[in-house]
Amino acid sequence: xxxxxxxxxxxxxxxxxxxxxxxxxxxxxxxxxxxxxxxxxxxxxxxxxxxxxxxxxxxxxxxxxxxxxxxxxxxxxxxxxxxxxxxxxxxxxxxxxxxxxxxxxxxxxxxxxxxxxxxxxxxxxxxxxxxxxxxxxxxxxxxxxxxxx
Amino acid sequence: xxxxxxxxxxxxxxxxxxxxxxxxxxxxxxxxxxxxxxxxxxxxxxxxxxxxxxxxxxxxxxxxxxxxxxxxxxxxxxxxxxxxxxxxxxxxxx
Numbered sequence: 001x002x003x004x005x006x007x008x009x010x011x012x013x014x015x016x017x018x019x020x021x022x023x024x025x026x027x028x029x030x031x032x033x034x035x036x037x038x039x040x041x042x043x044x045x046x047x048x049x050x051x052x053x054x055x056x057x058x059x060x061x062x063x064x065x066x067x068x069x070x071x072x073x074x075x076x077x078x079x080x081x082x083x084x085x086x087x088x089x090x091x092x093x094x095x096x097x098x099x100x101x102x103x104x105x106x107x108x109x110x111x112x113x114x115x116x117x118x119x120x121x122x123x124x125x126x127x128x129x130x131x132x133x134x135x136x137x138x139x140x141x142x143x144x145x146x147x148x149x
Numbered sequence: 150x151x152x153x154x155x156x157x158x159x160x161x162x163x164x165x166x167x168x169x170x171x172x173x174x175x176x177x178x179x180x181x182x183x184x185x186x187x188x189x190x191x192x193x194x195x196x197x198x199x200x201x202x203x204x205x206x207x208x209x210x211x212x213x214x215x216x217x218x219x220x221x222x223x224x225x226x227x228x229x230x231x232x233x234x235x236x237x238x239x240x241x242x243x
Contacts, residue, residue: 027240053240060240065207065214068235072158082158085237092241100239103205106194107159110239130162132193 005139006084006109006125007042009146017120019048020088020113026057031071032084032109035147041109044080044149047071060099061087078149084109084125091115094122096135104128109138150175152225154184155232156191163190177208178221180231195233207234 019028031047049067053060063071063085075082085108089097094114096104104110106128114121125138151171156164164170170187174180181202185192197203208215209232215223225231 029237053238056240059242061238063237065234065236068237087239089241097240097242099242103238105157105159105235105237107162130190 003127003136003138004039004041005141006111007040007141007143008111009043009143012043012046012146013123013140013142015046015048016086016111016113017123019086020090020115020120021118023051023057023088024115024118025090027051027053027059027061027088027090029061029063029085029087031063031067031074031082032086032111033071033075033078033080034083035080036083041083042143042147043083043109044147045078046086047074058090059092080149082108084111086111086113088113088115091117094124096126100126101128101132101135104132104135106130106132110135111140150225150227150229152180152227152229152231154180155230157233157235159235160191160194160233163194164188174225176221177210177215177223177225177231180225181208181221205236205238207236208232209234 030049032043034042034044051057051061053062071082094112111125113123125140126135154170172180172183
């Protein structure tokens with residue numbers, strides 16, 4: 001199955017990278033707010049969140065249901081949708097781990113940024129298969145102009 | 150009892166694209182069974198292979214987390230709303 005590219009404005013992608021640098025060597029996380037349409041999906045805003053996995057923040061992240069509801073409410077107030085999540089992999093590749101797959105939800109876009117020695121490197125996006133068995137890579141299209149909210 | 154189950158956005162594709170589904174149930178467990186009987190594709194996203202609710206699936210009855218009530222044996226009344234709310238987790242391999 002092929003999925004449409006995920007569009008995101010350059011400034012928003014730089015904010016995700018900056019968040020990953022800020023929390024390094026711990027994982028950062030946040031919500032992707034935007035629009036999902038036929039054959040197109042675009043990130044229009046971010047909601048950076050605190051990583052709640054205090055026992056193992058170097059290689060795990062967690063967003064509580066209260067923060068998920070906050071992200072949904074924030075999106076609704078802006079008349080957009082909660083379309084996915086971002087997190088960082090400190091000193092690890094930007095590809096989903098088995099743990100990522102096991103805990104992922106379908107439909108959402110999952111952006112992963114690899115932060116190597118405190119510097120943002122590869123960034124990828126993924127969507128879980130319907131049968132939960134694997135991921136599809138989702139191309140990221142960096143845009144210079146952002147659609148208005 | 151007719152209760153409404155709110156379906157989170159990522160699972161709506163498996164529930165006929167509906168935001169909510171009406172089911173007849175006396176407990177949360179009955180409601181989730183009725184829901185996954187109506188929409189079988191939801192089952193693998195809500196329950197693990199051993200039939201237990203996945204740890205990152207949270208269920209609320211009228212804004213109360215069932216973990217602090219009687220879990221899936223929490224009773225529901227006519228007109229109650231059950232919300233399925235994701236929690237999000239992941240991370241790099243060890």
